[in-house]
Amino acid sequence: MQKRSFSSVWRSGTSGGALVRCRVLLGTVVLVALVALAGLLSYATRESRTPSSRPAAASSSPALPTSSPSASAAAGSRAAALPVPPDTRDPIAFGKAAAVALWSYDTRSYSQPELAAALHRWLTAEGQYVDADSVERQVPSPLLWGRMADSGQFATATAAEAHFPGAFTRALQSDPGAITRAYVYAVTVSGKQSISWNGAPEGGAEDRSTTLAVQCRPDRPCALVGVMPSVAP
Secondary structure: OOOOOHHHHHHHHOOOHHHOOOOOOOHHHHHHHOOOOHHHHHHHHOOOOOHHHOOOOOOOOOOOOOOOHHHHHHHHOOOOOOOOOOOOOOHHHHHHHHHHHHHOEEOOOOOHHHHHHHHHOOEOOOOOOOOHHHHHOOOOOHHHHHHHHHOOOEEEEEEEEEEOOHHHHHHHHHOHHHHHHOOEEEEEEEEEEEEEEOOEEEEEEEEEEEEEEEEOOOOOOOEEEEEOOOOOO
16 A cells, blocks of 8 residues: 655645635735635635644554664755745746745755745735735644654655636736735646655655735735635636
8 A cells, every 4th residue: 555645644634624714815905806716715704723723643644664864864965945935026937936835845954943934934024915824834733744854754846837817817807907906916836746755765746736826016026925725727
């Protein structure tokens, strides 16, 4: 039987109740510019986040193979850098970069708090629009991160394609001036994530897709607003 990585177990455990929260993600711009995205607008009426919304590592998940200290040291020599937001005013380019950052991690090179802090630097500073919780939920919990680190687990990602969802484009066409209120764009990104760990350098790969809210004001580089709970085509 093929073993699943801890991150795969974690991702499956976070679907469901964790996606239903009560917080206005995109404020007025979503209510106007994204009115056609009925499914995504449920993001604006989510329940308050509770401590149980981020699950610990599933006790029933199969353990990944561990390695000797020498093997861990060798794996650590392939250190990966923390993700840094690009200096771009193109929402499509930024969306692809943000998706890769969210799908990538390296427990051999940095800690869970360091990755969370790095992803926070991708966020917009405009508090009325930002949803930091939706980004934090993309990072494994500290407990799960520790178990993943025991096996030297890491993931790399690529973004093959990105576009504005059809409903978002139609909403803008019906009210072109709406985007100028907050300059928040919906961007759907598709790509691939490859996960490896000690003893399984090839690991496994799977297709990934996500829809992000990206703010790109004309006078400053793009920033991440949040991660939508479902993918918009």
